[in-house]
Amino acid sequence: MNLIVAVDRKYGIGKDNNLLARIPADMAYFKEKTTGKIIVMGSSTYMSFPKRPLPNRENLVLTTRPEEYPEVKCFPSVGEFFEYVRGNDDDVFVCGGSTVYLQLLPYCKKAYVTHIDEEFDADTFFPNLSELSNWEKVEESEAVESNGYKITFAVYENSDLRPMNV
Numbered sequence: 001m002n003l004i005v006a007v008d009r010k011y012g013i014g015k016d017n018n019l020l021a022r023i024p025a026d027m028a029y030f031k032e033k034t035t036g037k038i039i040v041m042g043s044s045t046y047m048s049f050p051k052r053p054l055p056n057r058e059n060l061v062l063t064t065r066p067e068e069y070p071e072v073k074c075f076p077s078v079g080e081f082f083e084y085v086r087g088n089d090d091d092v093f094v095c096g097g098s099t100v101y102l103q104l105l106p107y108c109k110k111a112y113v114t115h116i117d118e119e120f121d122a123d124t125f126f127p128n129l130s131e132l133s134n135w136e137k138v139e140e141s142e143a144v145e146s147n148g149y150k151i152t153f154a155v156y157e158n159s160d161l162r163p164m165n166v
């Protein structure tokens with residue numbers, strides 16, 4: 001699987017169940033990477049979308065309360081989600097939030113990390129992949145500016161991929 005996330009300098013990703021900033025260039029990057037693919041997220045992230053489900057991609061939601069989200073395919077456990085995507089995992093993008101990133105990170109081969117050169121007052125975080133021995137940065141773009149924020153797009157690879165069985 002793949003993972004996609006935007007982090008600030010302290011690896012903050014959200015506050016009050018919302019993103020830290022609206023960055024059009026990052027939204028365009030997310031759209032480019034995930035359109036036509038399968039996205040999986042926790043119910044809090046799903047509910048944070050102003051319009052849901054996101055169009056032109058399959059939206060999968062991890063939740064213990066599937067009856068609350070009848071418009072999307074829901075999974076009450078990681079194991080059941082793995083069964084569903086087995087064979088298509090190259091097309092899966094894990095897109096948050098913190099609880100889902102932490103559970104699914106070992107099963108992701110690539111992580112697309114947007115680095116935002118700011119420090120926000122975040123309440124939700126993502127791990128610093130540079131501190132994990134099995135993750136290596138393999139690409140990083142030049143800095144771009146969008147809506148007043150300086151961002152770079154980095155790609156990390158996992159050399160210790162865990163097989164998708166739980």
Ligand SMILES: NC(=O)c1ccc[n+]([C@@H]2O[C@H](COP(=O)([O-])OP(=O)(O)OC[C@H]3O[C@@H](n4cnc5c(N)ncnc54)[C@H](OP(=O)(O)O)[C@@H]3O)[C@@H](O)[C@H]2O)c1
Nearest residue numbers: 005006014017018019042043044045063064096097098099
């Ligand atoms: N910067 C970024 O790139 C980015 C991306 C995504 C999200 N975010 C931010 O992250 C924050 C939300 O993250 P979060 O960690 O609070 O919430 P989350 O991971 O989006 O959702 C947590 C919920 O997911 C469900 N869940 C998680 N693991 C499950 C499992 N194994 N089985 C069944 N259900 C499971 C549970 O839902 P139920 O309670 O319904 O059972 C749980 O309460 C927001 O601020 C959001 O804006 C940022």
